[in-house]
Amino acid sequence: MSSPFLLVSAPLSGSVSAAWNQHPAIRFGTSGLIGNAVFFGLDKILFPVILRISDSNRAAMMGASKWMNKNAASVSFFLAYLLDIGLQHFLNAWLVFGLDTIGSREQYLSSLATTYTAYFGTLCGSTVLQSFLLQRGISHDIAFAITIALGSLVNYIVLTALNAVNSAESSESSKQIKTNSGGLAMIPSWTPKRAARVSDDVRLLTQIHTTGIRSDLHLL
Numbered sequence: 001m002s003s004p005f006l007l008v009s010a011p012l013s014g015s016v017s018a019a020w021n022q023h024p025a026i027r028f029g030t031s032g033l034i035g036n037a038v039f040f041g042l043d044k045i046l047f048p049v050i051l052r053i054s055d056s057n058r059a060a061m062m063g064a065s066k067w068m069n070k071n072a073a074s075v076s077f078f079l080a081y082l083l084d085i086g087l088q089h090f091l092n093a094w095l096v097f098g099l100d101t102i103g104s105r106e107q108y109l110s111s112l113a114t115t116y117t118a119y120f121g122t123l124c125g126s127t128v129l130q131s132f133l134l135q136r137g138i139s140h141d142i143a144f145a146i147t148i149a150l151g152s153l154v155n156y157i158v159l160t161a162l163n164a165v166n167s168a169e170s171s172e173s174s175k176q177i178k179t180n181s182g183g184l185a186m187i188p189s190w191t192p193k194r195a196a197r198v199s200d201d202v203r204l205l206t207q208i209h210t211t212g213i214r215s216d217l218h219l220l
Helices: 004-022 024-054 057-062 065-069 074-098 105-135 140-176 194-218
Strands: none
Touching: 004 024, 024 065, 024 074, 024 140, 065 074, 074 105, 074 140, 105 140
16 A cells, blocks of 8 residues: 555656756756855855965065955955866756766867856856945855856856757757768768769769770770
């Protein structure tokens, strides 16, 4: 006899699984939550390190001590974001777009470069926004949360658009080289340019063949 718990949990798990597969926004949100948790931890670790560096003699000699001490929160935010992009790239591939998007070394490096390109604008904008909020007296953690919430929305829109463009380009490339059921390349489409090229090749071969016949008759 099935327990009530199993009768309720079975359709519930099925609906959750269906929602997970059908809505990339849910997967992206999950990926973002994991990435942002790591991002928050990196920021917490880097912030005191930046402060210590700003108080060091070396930083003072370089004239950067005062600036780094004043903007330590923004510097740690920028560096933590920069480091977290690599992790977020993997999480997006794993949870959102599929691991097949980084299946080869070329695909991995290409998609990583695309991710850094897409996130770099958000990185700069988020750093400026976070610095602005801190200057207005908002606490470090609240400024971090506001900045990340807005940045995640922008990143989702940008990455979804870029992934759609990459998918369209891949689909177009696959259409250019069609294969039949046996895996052999099919005959390329017949175009006026190709027809003219083939006609020239036939004319050249005919001239060579005719010249060879004349030479043989002359020898006879």
